[in-house]
Amino acid sequence: MKSKILYTVCVCIIFAYSMQAQSKIGYINSLELLSYMPDIKKADSVLKLLTTDLQKQYDNYLIEYQTKLTDYNNNSATWNPVKKEDTEKDLLGLQDRIGQYQETSQQRLQSKKEELYNPVVAKANDAVQAVGKEQKLTCIIDASAGALIYVGEDMIDIMPIVKQKLNIN
Known part of the structure; x- marks a missing residue:
C-alpha cells in the first residue's frame, strides 16, 4: 500500500515538473x-469635444446664476416682497438645475x-488572446496592473506581436 502511495506521489511530482517546464508566459502593458x-485617439478627441461643450453650458448656467445673485444682493433691499420672493425662488431653481446638470x-x-x-478595449483583448x-x-500577465516585478528570459513580451496583429506601427 505504501509503495502505491509513494508511486502516485512520484508520478504527480514528475507530472508537475514536466508541466512547469512546458509553461510559456507572455506579458503586455x-x-x-x-x-x-x-x-x-479618436475616442479621446470626441470625449474632449463633449467635455468642452458640457463645460461651456455649465459655465453659462453659473454666469446666469451669478448675475441674478449679484442683482439680488445689490437691489433686494429696495424690492417689494413679491419680487424678492420670486427672485429667491429663481435662484433656488437655478441652483437645482445646476446640480442636476x-x-x-x-x-x-x-x-x-x-x-x-x-469596442477598442475588446479589440485589444481579442488580439491579445489570439496572440x-x-x-x-x-498565460499572459498585464504589466500595467503593476504586479509584474520580475521578467525572466523565458517570458515573452507580446507587445510587438499584438501591435502587428492590430496593424499598428
Missing part, C-alpha cells in the same frame, strides 16, 4: 497598447466614454 491604437453631464460623459472605449493562442502561451 495593456494601457500602453491602448495608447498606440488610433481608435483610442452636473450630475447628468457626468452620466453622459461616462456613458459616452464606455460607448467609445469598450496567446498562436504563441501557445500558458
